Amino acid sequence: LNAAGFTDYYDIDGLLTEEHKLIRQSIRDFVKKEISPSIEKWAQDNHFPSEIVKKFGDVGAFGPTIPTEYGGGGLDYISYGLIMQEIERGDSGMRSTASVQGSLVMYPIYAYGSEEQRKKYLPKLASGEWLGCFGLTEPDHGSNPGGMVTNIKDMGDYYLLNGAKLWISNSPEAQVAVVWAKNEQGRIKGLIVERGMEGFTTPEIHNKWSLRASCTGELVFDNVKVPKENLLPNVEGLRGPLGCLDSARYGIAWGAIGVAIDCYESALKYSLEREQFGKPIAAFQLQQKKLAEMITEITKAQLMVWRLGMLKNEGKATSAQISMAKRNSVDMALQVAREARQIHGGMGITGEYPIMRHMMNLESVITYEGTHDIHLLITGADITGIQAFK
């Protein structure tokens, strides 16, 4: 553990600035106070605590890298990563709420929006007055978003939007949705759709076993009249949504390490306290192997995302590099969670420990923002020059 009580085997803190450490500490204190005491109950009750949205806004968790003139934090990408790591250490569902708002709603409005759109939406999203969601996935188009059928027709004064999106984080509670739809020329465009527009509904998806403290739903568009000024003017094609996903995936690459650390720290503590055959279970080689593998993998992932963050700060990180880190961190965290659950024995399946909740959450995280397999194929395509997924 480093001075801040954080698993840090290779003194990665030595690579951070004082500002980074202060930001991490403030988010960590926030999670301890506002999330950790209640998260188990929220998850067990399948409850999204809507009051957390304003609190996330107050602590600066929304849009940390967006410039301050629009209400963002104006911070670098290492700070953003550390914020996501601390929130996800608390819960992946809570981190999902923050990443969707910052990377998938605020980022496209900032990067592709008009100045009027930036001024109208970003400060309210940054402060948590409004919650946003991001509609890309459709019932029949998940890994292949380019096949989407949601569409807009230019009606002169407005666009007529029809179609449906599925698996949309935050949708049942959101005031604003960034939606991707094809125009009459088959080109993908981004639109800002607001709650209250006629023909727009957001039914909730029930019975999830994963991300139970995050709300997930559909977006249904039945002849919705979207004003022309709600079209994002500065982007066209799949690079629009994929640019947002790069930013969110980067946050996940950091966030999942937070989960791994929480599971590892819990397993290490438990193994030292729990005695069987007259000794702590940590004294048995098989348990030591599990713990040693965990800390090795956590350390490798920490170094990877730190370097990726530096590349992002320089504007040099590629989408393929981000894919590799997202895939590695989430897979690593899932392995750590499974091993940690075994170390906790029967107790590991209860809500007394965070392990099972983290493990179930990660089953979504390994699928959303590009599945584990698709990210592997992105690496494959990058190194061979041959796309194997189309």
Ligand code: FAD
């Ligand atoms: P499919 O694409 O049908 O894939 C099924 C399986 O086939 C996967 O294992 C996949 O890897 C594999 N597969 C598919 N194509 C290939 C191929 N070419 N080669 C090899 N294997 C392949 N989407 C949003 O737009 N906004 C959100 O806010 C959002 N939030 C989500 C929240 C949750 C809790 C979940 C579960 C999903 C969310 N998603 C969201 C959707 C998510 O991004 C998709 O689930 C994901 O992209 C996979 O799509 P799919 O579920 O349709 O699976």
